[in-house]
Amino acid sequence: MPEARVHKPRHLPSGGPLRRHVKPKGARRAIVLAADHPAVVEARTIFPTTVNEQDHPRVKNLLTSGHNSRKIGKAVTKGRWRGMPIFTLTLEERATCPRSCKEWRSCYGNGMPYAQRLRDDGWLMTGLAFEIEALAERHPAGFVVRLHVLGDFYSTEYVGFWRLMLARNDALRIFGFTAHAMESEIGGAVLALDFDFHDRCRIRFSGTDEEGLGSLVIDHAADSQHVLCPAQSDATECCGTCGLCWTMNRTVEFVRH
Numbered sequence: 420m421p422e423a424r425v426h427k428p429r430h431l432p433s434g435g436p437l438r439r440h441v442k443p444k445g446a447r448r449a450i451v452l453a454a455d456h457p458a459v460v461e462a463r464t465i466f467p468t469t470v471n472e473q474d475h476p477r478v479k480n481l482l483t484s485g486h487n488s489r490k491i492g493k494a495v496t497k498g499r500w501r502g503m504p505i506f507t508l509t510l511e512e513r514a515t516c517p518r519s520c521k522e523w524r525s526c527y528g529n530g531m532p533y534a535q536r537l538r539d540d541g542w543l544m545t546g547l548a549f550e551i552e553a554l555a556e557r558h559p560a561g562f563v564v565r566l567h568v569l570g571d572f573y574s575t576e577y578v579g580f581w582r583l584m585l586a587r588n589d590a591l592r593i594f595g596f597t598a599h600a601m602e603s604e605i606g607g608a609v610l611a612l613d614f615d616f617h618d619r620c621r622i623r624f625s626g627t628d629e630e631g632l633g634s635l636v637i638d639h640a641a642d643s644q645h646v647l648c649p650a651q652s653d654a655t656e657c658c659g660t661c662g663l664c665w666t667m668n669r670t671v672e673f674v675r676h
């Protein structure tokens with residue numbers, strides 16, 4: 420990872436703030452936390468005040484319009500999901516992710532101080548079910564949920580929740596990525612979702628190019644061996660205008676940013 424800098428905790432003589440992470444200069448440089456950074460050790464975000472439960476006044480909806488995210492987009496404009504609005508779900512990075520994630524220290528959430536992360540208060544799935552059913556009524560021709568802008572499937576029960584939602588709501592489509600290995604218990608449950616709902620569910624596996632369901636992070640565009648995300652090179656505006664992740668049976672690549 421030649422372009423990334425590791426930021427070590429620095430104890431200032433004045434007793435001032437510990438500068439454990441620094442926004443790197445220049446584009447496409449990952450913010451890599453030190454191995455002993457508390458967020459790395461404790462499996463949490465570096466922005467703890469952005470993590471809230473669903474009853475917090477700052478949380479208006481659990482599923483947020485993709486309009487709020489430049490790289491996601493408000494609606495799909497091409498392909499078989501054309502015309503469907505997009506919503507996003509953001510959980511807490513690392514807290515919900517497997518420690519095996521290859522980007523554990525360099526998670527792009529390290530550079531997202533304003534993203535509102537949801538914590539499961541024990542009722543998150545209940546709240547999500549209400550919102551999904553309301554969206555299914557409002558958009559009977561279909562709507563898309565991007566899982567998870569940050570975070571991951573945190574239990575097999577939670578994967579089972581999405582299975583139930585897909586089974587109950589024909590209008591629901593989901594896409595996203597997981598850092599769980601296909602061979603793991605949670606990864607296996609996600610893979611089964613991909614197969615059982617192949618026309619409405621496309622969760623890709625990070626760090627692999629297997630099964631046409633892979634996604635890889637590469638250091639430079641010149642290293643590409645598969646298909647580079649066109650939104651990263653501004654060849655398309657956003658996921659809504661692209662759709663490769665849920666239509667293509669090839670591995671998608673992202674340049675580390």
Ligand code: SF4
Nearest residue numbers: 648650658661662664
């Ligand atoms: S390849 Fe397309 S759908 Fe996938 S993340 Fe990039 S813009 Fe979104």
